[in-house]
Amino acid sequence: MPQDTISHPAFLLLEDGTLFKGKSFGKKGTTGGELCFTTGMTGYQEIFTDPSYTGQMLIMSTCYVGNYGVNTADVESDGVTIAGLICKNIATRYSRMIASGSLEDYLLQHNIVGIQDVDTRALVQHVRTKGAMNCIISSETDNIEALKEKLRAVPSMKGLEISSNITTKEPYTAGDPDASIRIAVLDFGIKKHILHNFTQRDAYVKVFPAKTPIAELKAFEPHGYFISNGPGDPASMDYAVNTVKDILNEGKPMFGICLGHQLLAQANGIPTFKMHHGHRGLNHPVKNLITGKCEITTQNHGFGVDPEAAQQSEAIEVTHVNLNDGSIEGIRMKNKPAFSVQYHPESTPGPYDSRYLFDQFIDMICEQSAIK
Amino acid sequence: MHIEPKRRRERPVSGAFSSDTGGNGRPENSVRRFRIRLQLSEILVTFAGRTGALPPDCLSTIYRNAMPLDTSIKSVLIIGSGPIVIGQACEFDYSGSQAARSLREEGIKVTLINSNPATIMTDPLVADRVYLLPLTAESIEQILEENEIDAVLPTMGGQTALNLAKEVEELGLWEKYKVRLIGVDIKAIDKAEDRDLFRNWMLEMNIPVAPARVANSMLEGKEYAQEIGIPLVIRPSFTLGGTGGGFVKSKEELEPALEAGLKASPIHEVLVEKAVLGWKEFELELLRDVNDNVVIICTVENFDPMGIHTGDSITVAPAMTLSDTAFQLMRNTAIDMMRNLGNFAGGCNVQFALNPETEEIIAIEINPRVSRSSALASKATGYPIAKVAAKLAIGYTLDELKNQITQTTSAYFEPALDYVIVKMPRWNFDKFKGADDTLGLQMKSVGEVMAIGRTFPEALQKACQSLENNATGLTSISRSQMRPEELIDYLKRPTWDRIFRIKEALQAGISIKTIRELTQIDRWFLYQIQDLVALEQKIQAYQHLDKLPVDLLKEAKQMGFSDEQIAELVKDCTAEEVYEKRKAAGITRVFKMVDTCSAEFEARTPYFYSTFETASQSS
Numbered sequence: 005m006p007q008d009t010i011s012h013p014a015f016l017l018l019e020d021g022t023l024f025k026g027k028s029f030g031k032k033g034t035t036g037g038e039l040c041f042t043t044g045m046t047g048y049q050e051i052f053t054d055p056s057y058t059g060q061m062l063i064m065s066t067c068y069v070g071n072y073g074v075n076t077a078d079v080e081s082d083g084v085t086i087a088g089l090i091c092k093n094i095a096t097r098y099s100r101m102i103a104s105g106s107l108e109d110y111l112l113q114h115n116i117v118g119i120q121d122v123d124t125r126a127l128v129q130h131v132r133t134k135g136a137m138n139c140i141i142s143s144e145t146d147n148i149e150a151l152k153e154k155l156r157a158v159p160s161m162k163g164l165e166i167s168s169n170i171t172t173k174e175p176y177t178a179g180d181p182d183a184s185i186r187i188a189v190l191d192f193g194i195k196k197h198i199l200h201n202f203t204q205r206d207a208y209v210k211v212f213p214a215k216t217p218i219a220e221l222k223a224f225e226p227h228g229y230f231i232s233n234g235p236g237d238p239a240s241m242d243y244a245v246n247t248v249k250d251i252l253n254e255g256k257p258m259f260g261i262c263l264g265h266q267l268l269a270q271a272n273g274i275p276t277f278k279m280h281h282g283h284r285g286l287n288h289p290v291k292n293l294i295t296g297k298c299e300i301t302t303q304n305h306g307f308g309v310d311p312e313a314a315q316q317s318e319a320i321e322v323t324h325v326n327l328n329d330g331s332i333e334g335i336r337m338k339n340k341p342a343f344s345v346q347y348h349p350e351s352t353p354g355p356y357d358s359r360y361l362f363d364q365f366i367d368m369i370c371e372q373s374a375i376k
Numbered sequence: 377m378h379i380e381p382k383r384r385r386e387r388p389v390s391g392a393f394s395s396d397t398g399g400n401g402r403p404e405n406s407v408r409r410f411r412i413r414l415q416l417s418e419i420l421v422t423f424a425g426r427t428g429a430l431p432p433d434c435l436s437t438i439y440r441n442a443m444p445l446d447t448s449i450k451s452v453l454i455i456g457s458g459p460i461v462i463g464q465a466c467e468f469d470y471s472g473s474q475a476a477r478s479l480r481e482e483g484i485k486v487t488l489i490n491s492n493p494a495t496i497m498t499d500p501l502v503a504d505r506v507y508l509l510p511l512t513a514e515s516i517e518q519i520l521e522e523n524e525i526d527a528v529l530p531t532m533g534g535q536t537a538l539n540l541a542k543e544v545e546e547l548g549l550w551e552k553y554k555v556r557l558i559g560v561d562i563k564a565i566d567k568a569e570d571r572d573l574f575r576n577w578m579l580e581m582n583i584p585v586a587p588a589r590v591a592n593s594m595l596e597g598k599e600y601a602q603e604i605g606i607p608l609v610i611r612p613s614f615t616l617g618g619t620g621g622g623f624v625k626s627k628e629e630l631e632p633a634l635e636a637g638l639k640a641s642p643i644h645e646v647l648v649e650k651a652v653l654g655w656k657e658f659e660l661e662l663l664r665d666v667n668d669n670v671v672i673i674c675t676v677e678n679f680d681p682m683g684i685h686t687g688d689s690i691t692v693a694p695a696m697t698l699s700d701t702a703f704q705l706m707r708n709t710a711i712d713m714m715r716n717l718g719n720f721a722g723g724c725n726v727q728f729a730l731n732p733e734t735e736e737i738i739a740i741e742i743n744p745r746v747s748r749s750s751a752l753a754s755k756a757t758g759y760p761i762a763k764v765a766a767k768l769a770i771g772y773t774l775d776e777l778k779n780q781i782t783q784t785t786s787a788y789f790e791p792a793l794d795y796v797i798v799k800m801p802r803w804n805f806d807k808f809k810g811a812d813d814t815l816g817l818q819m820k821s822v823g824e825v826m827a828i829g830r831t832f833p834e835a836l837q838k839a840c841q842s843l844e845n846n847a848t849g850l851t852s853i854s855r856s857q858m859r860p861e862e863l864i865d866y867l868k869r870p871t872w873d874r875i876f877r878i879k880e881a882l883q884a885g886i887s888i889k890t891i892r893e894l895t896q897i898d899r900w901f902l903y904q905i906q907d908l909v910a911l912e913q914k915i916q917a918y919q920h921l922d923k924l925p926v927d928l929l930k931e932a933k934q935m936g937f938s939d940e941q942i943a944e945l946v947k948d949c950t951a952e953e954v955y956e957k958r959k960a961a962g963i964t965r966v967f968k969m970v971d972t973c974s975a976e977f978e979a980r981t982p983y984f985y986s987t988f989e990t991a992s993q994s995s
Contacts, residue, residue, distance in 0.1 A: 025990065037446050043792035043974040065794045065974040067830055071900055072699050092794075093831055099697050099900035123989045124832075125794050125968055128975040184519070227868030285976070287790040291775055298669040298775050299786050327775050327786035353700035355790075356708055 012117040016090060016127075017151045019136060024127065028143030029094050029113035030118040036140040036158035037061040037087030040306060041128045043285035047353020048107070052116075053079040055193030056262060057303050058166050058235040061088040061139050065128050070095035073103030074110040076207070080195040080352060084114035085170075085235075088141045092124045117141055118336040125155035136161070136281045136306060143183050159307060162189035162278050166236035167244070167263070171214035178211070179203035184375050185366065188212060188226035190247065192234030192263050197352040201362045202230070215243055218250035228369040231264030233348065238266035238307055240277045245270045252340055259361070260344030262305055268344040269309040269335060273317045279331075283347075284307035286354035289327035290347060292321040292334070298327065301347035302354030308332065309346065341368050393789040446771035449558070452479050453519060455537035456490025456497055460509045463687060463819040464534045467751035471762035472497040472532045475746075476753075479529075480504070484993040487523055489515060490533070511536060516544050520553040529769055531559040531722050532743035532762060538565050538745055559769035561718025564744045568717065571611065574741070581716060583709055584738045586729075588649035597634040600648040607651040609817070610634060612641035621817050623651055623683070652738065654896035655729040658695060660710045661753040662724045663764060665773040670711045671790050673761055675703065679798075680815075681739075681896040682729045683711055684870055687748060687819035690839075693756045694796040696832065697900045702735050713742055722970055723765040725749050732898070752799055755826060756914035757791035758972040758982065781972045783980045794974040795985065798835040799826045802843055803872040810833045815870040828985035829936055829972065832904050837936030848940040850879050850908060860884045867894040878902070882909045912945055921949040926961045929954075931961055933988040963988060 006172045014028035018039065041063035042051060046068045051057065069091050089111065098106050111118060119141045131137075140155040150361025171191045178199050185207040189199070192214050202209050210224045214234075222228065229251045231244075238244075248271040253259055266276045283303040290301045309332045314322055324345060336343035343365075349358035369375065454476055457468035473496045477488045480503075488503040491510050498506050505523065509515035519525065528550065530541035538560065538561040544550055545562050567573050578585045587604050590613075591597040601608055601624070610633045614763055620640020622633045637646040645937060657678040664670045677698065679690035695703065710726040717724070725747040727740040750761040758781045777787035801821030805813045813820075825842040829835035837849040849854045858866060863881045867874065874895065881891055888902045913930060918924045924946060932942055939954040946954075958964070965986040971979035 029792050041976075043794075043976055045694045045792060046698060046703045050700060065792065065976075066694070067794060067796050068696065068832070071696055078699065078701060095903075097898070097900070097903045099898055099903070100699065102735060121990065126989070128794070132975060132977070285792060287792055289775070289788045296667065298667070300671060300788075300790055327788055329785075351704070353698045354704075356704060 013146070014141060015146065015148070015151065016119050016122060016139060016141050017148065017155060018130070018139045019155060020186060021136040022130060023148065024119075024122050026090075026119040026122040027052055028118070029108055029120050030089065030116045032143045033115075033117045034140065034144055035061070035088040035117040036138060036155055038158075038161040038306070039063065039090075039131055039137055039139040039285055041065050041124075041131055042304070043287065044302075045286070047078070047286070049074050049078045049110075050080050050197075050353045051304075052084050052089070052111075053081045054195055054304065055081050055085050055170055055291045056195070056233050056235050057086045058170055058193060059087055059161065059164070060235075061090065061122055061141065062086045063127055063131070064089070064091040065124055066092075068093045068095055070107030071243065072100035073098035073106050074230070075100070075102060078352075080197060081193075084111065084116050089116060089118035090122055090124065090127065090141070091118070091120050092122065093119045094118070104109045117143060119143070121335055125310070131281050136279075162237055163240050164236050165240040167214045167234045167241065169291070170235070172211055173213065175210055175212045175216070177209065180206070181208055181210040183208040183294060185228070185369055185373075186210070186224060186226045187228050187230050187369075188221045188224050189230045190214065190216065190221070190232060190264075192232045192236040192241075192244065194232035194234070195348070195350060195352065197350045198230075198232065198261065201350050201359065205362060205366050207366065216247070218247060218254075221247075221251070222254070226256065227373045227375070228259070228365065229254070230365075231258065231260035231344070233262035233264060233266055233304075236263075237278070238263055238270060241267065252337070252342060255340065257372055258340075258342040259365040259367060260342075261348060261350070262346060265335070265344035265346045266307060266309055268337075268342060269314065269320070269332075272317055272337070274313040274317055274320070275310045276307050278308055279306055279308050283331075287348060290322055290324050290333045290358075291327055294323055299357035301333070301349075301358055302351040303347045305346060309335070325373055341372060392969060449526045449556075449770050451485040452526055452558070452770075453489065453516075453523075453525045453555070454488045454503070455511065455516075455528065455530045455533045455540055456481075456488060456492065456495065456496075456538045457533035458491045460494075461493060462822060463537065464539050464748070465823065466495070467748045468532065468534045468746075469497050470747040470751045470754075473502050474760055474762035475532045475766035476503045478763040479770065482767070482770065484770070487519060487525060487699075489519060498782055511540050513540070513544050513547055513549065514882060516540070516759065517549055520549065520943075523551065525555050527556040527558045527766040527770075529559050529766065530557065531765065531769070534745070535569070535622070535743075538569075542566075559720060559722035560718040560744060564718030564720065568742050568744050569600070571613075573630060577716075578739050581712065583713065584736065586650045586652055586738055588647050590645060591634075591648050592645050594631070594634055594638065597638070597646060597648055600631065601634075604648060604650050606630070607653050608633075609647075609649045609651045610637040611647040611649060612637040613645040614642055623653070623816070623830065625651075625653075651683065652729045652731070653681065653683045655731050655738075656697070656898060657682050657685060657686065657689070657740070658698065658706060658728050658730060659691075659749050660706060660726045660728070661747075661750050661761060662710055662714050662726065663761065663768065663774065664714055664721055664724065665768045666721045666771055667773045667775075668715060669774050669788060670714060671774060672707055672710070673750075673759050673791060674757050675706075676749060676753065676756075679897060679901050680870065681819075681898075683896075684815045685817060685819040686727065687824075688801050688803075688815045688821050690801070691752070691799045691874060692832070692835075693753070694793045696796075697898050698730075699735075702730060702737070705735075705737055706730075709737065709739065713739065714744075717742060717744055720744065721768040721771075722746070723750055723761050746906065752824075752826060756797040756799075756970075757793060758970045759791050779972060779977075780995070781979050781982055782977045785973070785977050789973075791972040792974040792976070795828050795830055795968065795970070795987075796832045796835045797826060797828055798832070798839045799824050800836075800839040800843060801872075802845075805872060813871050815874075821872075828987075830987045830989060831934060831936070832901075833908050834934060834936035834987065836904070837908075837938070837941075841936075841938055844946065848944065848961060849936060849939050850876065850905065851941060851944070852876065852880060860886055864890065864894065867891065870895070875905075879905050879909060882906050883912075908935060911937075915942060915945045918946060919948065921946050921953055921957060924957075926963070929958055929961065930963050930988065933958065
């Protein structure tokens, strides 16, 4: 069916009082969270299902979403994790022979409230200038005062701990149980394709809930530990920092991605901070200081590792930096086989430039455990 | 003959030194390196306060791997593309001029050869010395005789310049005059240009290509045709611009096509190749530096499927119907191809076909140079490909250069677009009476327009409005109305006015399914045109401008309708009246930037396009 011009109105209200009017799509309702934008032009389904976006109201800066529908393979978790979606155009009809349905139906199924026909470029400029802030979308009321009230109840991302709510309830495994490499994974909101990257490299992984004590992790007899990505403020996760410290004491190889990177920094006494508006997209330039090579990376983070403390740290060295703003993108410990990156080497969506890091981790494990 | 600039313009003073023609002002290596570091430390210091950047004292770590500039290059020869012909037009003037400017910024003396004086690049202000000479090895030798040239940059003048560089190489002239080839690997030229070498190279790399076999006789041709299966493309060897080649879509067409092909080839040889008609076509623009860092500047999707020359296709950026999985497969393959092709720093263009049913891809071609599409990609993204490619050719690495638009972020990144680009070719068949206006393997358009919008229909209609053929949008531009049966028959053959006829067909109620079968154009694009038809019908129903709701008028503007088009639809008013009505309702143009980064960073030197967008209100 051609696009219906008389669609339901919707409102987007920002914490600073700025109001945008648009059209509703997805579920009719009201939803709030922290406003952020991504500049990625492909992979919307992977983005919407990435657990690190939990609690985020996401602006897609690219002109269209939904053009190629959705399918069952391009997901990073079993649900849609974003709190709400803001875009310029959502395709009412899609075209992809291997798609299983339309994006709009998919969002409806997952109860996601969205607003389209918004000047997303103006909105991105607003966030770029004013910084990350909370917002609310509603397609069920035009009572702005009532929305303001509801917006005040939306919690601030700073100091918010989310991982323990979205982590797996029970441990589960992936890969071949007879594999020679076993990796214990701490789940703070892990993306499926990180696990794929391990199992593709013939590792057997066991994924544990966020608050699993070290003894239980050790019972799996892992050759290495992986600390996952996830949403929320790493400064509010003392329990996780303590587990990372326990893991480091084991002396086994350890790899962390995104939140896992921030936790490794904290375990070494390096604080994290809330960024102005974060890094989200598929085109972030990173330089590997060890090899001198550059990589285009997928990023999704609103918190960062304090650069001065990282530079002054005796325990770690900076291995990767962002070429746009000089922020810390990767660290490794000087006297322990542990390293981490702020970006997403598994990409999905995004470039495969950084997948060598998974090889590096596997090599580290093989070397230490004398496997193969 | 050569032209010496009348007034020798002073070169831009960069950093700690000022260079002059004699080359005596060239900086020492250390000075240059200091300058680069200084610029970079400025960037980092700027950011330190805002985002918590790295302290400047760790700069030595960051840049310890930076390759020094090749300071032995003080004078560069750029080869132009010669006469403007169909398929090789002003885009190479654009890239040549950009490259000349980019090298002179570095204090390098630029000498230019082109046989075409009607270009910007031959303007005395663009290069230090301009030679208006035929593009032959003799001319090159004359230039090398008269000037001290350190290096030649042959990647800015299309295939013409590359072929000339290769010819001169074979004559041993570059070696004789101690001139280095920069921006290209001479061994890569053949591998990219020769169909057979390209196929074998792809097979070596395990990259799929269309199945094909070389036949030297009718009998062989028939045998291979049987083996590969119809549809086929018959490509005669060693003919210019695809002459004598053709499609075989039915058994009956095979024999005449083989006969024509074999006859056209001077060595009686044809390539019998599987035609991937109906597959989707994509193009990627790449840049690579001496450290082997590669970025994709732009991905372009062809509205027209495989079988129509890219130069004759309507193209769209960013890709509209490409999933991330399919895109990353192309990105990885393109990067592997560029790295494997040879040892060179500069620009490159790779084309792929994608099977819409399985999403498998095959490589179509690779151009180890700045191409027609790079000029479009530069304008579409704001990233100056030729300018940066010239810097990479003299040894800069991407991470040492800044994004030209933001001037603060890195040139090592991949542009993100928050608008839609539509390129439409412009044909002039009315000036070539009797010419076959069927579009196919050989490019026939004489120019192109590029339009920008925040919706695909907006960009498409703006492009139509810019064609200078009386189209006020995607409207009927022909006086002859066709009946539905005639339209169905007409759409079987790709012609220059196909998109206009598709709209007529949708108006006549012909289904998307039928049009898709006839044209093989992706449904997503057909849906967009159908949306335009539906909107037109809605507007038409009001019949009076007074009664036309403001919301609908706004939607029409966002879908790219011109005031004239709207007036034609409601019939009781003029374009001026439509303008007055929408102005009174506050529906006026806003201007948005082409800034390479979707507004993520502040832009210093962007350019603008107009659109109709809702602004925010404060409460």
